[in-house]
Amino acid sequence: MATALNSKNASSNTAVHIEPKTGIAFPVKLDxxxxxxxxxxxxxxxxxxxxxxxxxxxxxDNEKLKNLLKLKIGKSPxxxxxxxxxxxxxxxxxxxxxxxxxxxxxxxxxxxxAFSEALGESIMKLNGGRKNEELAxxxxxxxxxxxxxxxxxxxxxxxxxxYVLETKVHGELASRVESELLxxxxxxxxxxxxxxxxxxxxxxxxxxSMLSLF
Numbered sequence: 001m002a003t004a005l006n007s008k009n010a011s012s013n014t015a016v017h018i019e020p021k022t023g024i025a026f027p028v029k030l031d032x033x034x035x036x037x038x039x040x041x042x043x044x045x046x047x048x049x050x051x052x053x054x055x056x057x058x059x060x061d062n063e064k065l066k067n068l069l070k071l072k073i074g075k076s077p078x079x080x081x082x083x084x085x086x087x088x089x090x091x092x093x094x095x096x097x098x099x100x101x102x103x104x105x106x107x108x109x110x111x112x113x114a115f116s117e118a119l120g121e122s123i124m125k126l127n128g129g130r131k132n133e134e135l136a137x138x139x140x141x142x143x144x145x146x147x148x149x150x151x152x153x154x155x156x157x158x159x160x161x162x163y164v165l166e167t168k169v170h171g172e173l174a175s176r177v178e179s180e181l182l183x184x185x186x187x188x189x190x191x192x193x194x195x196x197x198x199x200x201x202x203x204x205x206x207x208x209s210m211l212s213l214f
Contacts, residue, residue: 165186
């Protein structure tokens with residue numbers, strides 16, 4: 001990331017970056033080598049209050065990303081461009097979206113419903129306006145509604161080689177779906193040209209991280 005990442009996790013001495021609005025710590029590197037390129041927060045308005053639902057970190061295989069940017073873009077632009085973001089969304093590059101729950105009142109069935117609705121809308125935008133609820137429900141649909149989502153609960157949604165979207169909840173595999181459309185739709189939610197207001201800051205941070213790779 002373009003910002004300094006010098007915090008340490010006292011228990012493991014692992015370098016972390018703190019998402020400032022939630023205080024959630026995200027490791028600078030994952031075990032598979034992906035690097036943290038941005039952090040962010042999902043907020044939702046409830047009864048006039050802004051609820052902090054979850055903090056998140058967006059990770060990428062920065063070596064492959066660097067090679068792709070230099071091949072397709074060449075020289076570093078003055079600021080991040082939509083073309084750069086689209087390369088990340090469309091490319092067969094390893095990505096991970098790490099979610100850490102911040103709201104203690106969240107239930108798994110509530111999360112799954114909101115998750116699938118947002119993903120379904122993103123799929124529809126890429127699919128000529130056609131819905132594909134079956135595809136959207138394949139990601140978290142297999143996860144049991146009985147799973148507890150306490151504050152600090154973690155999920156990881158990763159784009160693996162060959163456009164495979166893998167989802168883990170509490171470190172356990174929930175689904176693995178091979179679909180280029182699904183991969184593009186999922187990461188387009190956070191990096192696409194039209195993103196929710198609460199995701200714009202993390203998108204810009206990801207863009208600045210990409211600029212540092214040139």
